[in-house]
Amino acid sequence: MKRVLSSVGIGSANVDTILPKTSLEPGETVEATVEIEGGSAEQEIEHMYFALMTRYRTEDGYSQAVIDKFRVGDNFTIDEGEHREETVEVTVPYGTPLTMGNVKVWLKTGLDIDWAVDPKDTDHIEVRPDERMQALFDAVEDLGFSFYSAEVEKAPFGRSQPYAQEFEFKPRGGEFRGKLDELEVICAPTRESVTVYLEIDRRGGVLSEWADTDESKASFTFSEPDRDAIRDELESIVRRHA
Numbered sequence: 001m002k003r004v005l006s007s008v009g010i011g012s013a014n015v016d017t018i019l020p021k022t023s024l025e026p027g028e029t030v031e032a033t034v035e036i037e038g039g040s041a042e043q044e045i046e047h048m049y050f051a052l053m054t055r056y057r058t059e060d061g062y063s064q065a066v067i068d069k070f071r072v073g074d075n076f077t078i079d080e081g082e083h084r085e086e087t088v089e090v091t092v093p094y095g096t097p098l099t100m101g102n103v104k105v106w107l108k109t110g111l112d113i114d115w116a117v118d119p120k121d122t123d124h125i126e127v128r129p130d131e132r133m134q135a136l137f138d139a140v141e142d143l144g145f146s147f148y149s150a151e152v153e154k155a156p157f158g159r160s161q162p163y164a165q166e167f168e169f170k171p172r173g174g175e176f177r178g179k180l181d182e183l184e185v186i187c188a189p190t191r192e193s194v195t196v197y198l199e200i201d202r203r204g205g206v207l208s209e210w211a212d213t214d215e216s217k218a219s220f221t222f223s224e225p226d227r228d229a230i231r232d233e234l235e236s237i238v239r240r241h242a
Helices: 131-142 206-210 227-241
Strands: 003-010 013-019 029-037 043-045 049-058 061-071 076-078 083-091 105-110 122-124 145-154 163-171 180-189 194-202 215-222
Touching: 013 043, 013 105, 061 083, 131 145, 131 180, 131 194, 131 227, 194 227, 215 227
Parallel strands: 049 145
Antiparallel strands: 003 013, 013 029, 029 083, 043 076, 049 061, 049 105, 105 122, 145 163, 163 180, 180 194, 194 215
16 A cells, blocks of 8 residues: 655645655665645646655764655646646665664655755655675674664765764674674665675773774675675674684
């Protein structure tokens, strides 16, 4: 059943943006329907947009970020009581945060490019891992780590987006239990590959934690959702820094 994801009034007219489903993967394309109902008088409609959005944590709280936005149709006039539909293909971009832990992604409909917060005009959607990301998570679990948390945070300098999603895993068993405190993972996926940035936190004393000598950083890139190959690469890297 289709679900209205976002709705906003335009004077006497009403506009609803509809997606065929609310659970999507990065890279997936769906066809959205925009339904416009004319009001009590003829009206000129222009600059209809909807945007996929998220929030990220900063030192001062949370800020909003536009993941991607789409313009629907051209300027047109809708007559009194007229029903009109527009369709547009919506692609969830690679790098869209996964809605794990405290992470939120939502669709917003608006009449201009002012994406200020409006809690009455947002509907959340689920963004689930694609095959490659799921293979990575499975490989991490194979090494004895369990998912602990996920958060979208202010990105380090130089990234194309102001945010980056961090996944935190804790060692619950296997050879790294007792050696590591946690494994932090940040991913930069594209259509062709996924680059994985790791922060390996060793279990150290107060002095090593104060001096940051208990942390190591590494990275690797993979293209196929090959759980075994990803696990072998990950295991090799973590062992060198454990």
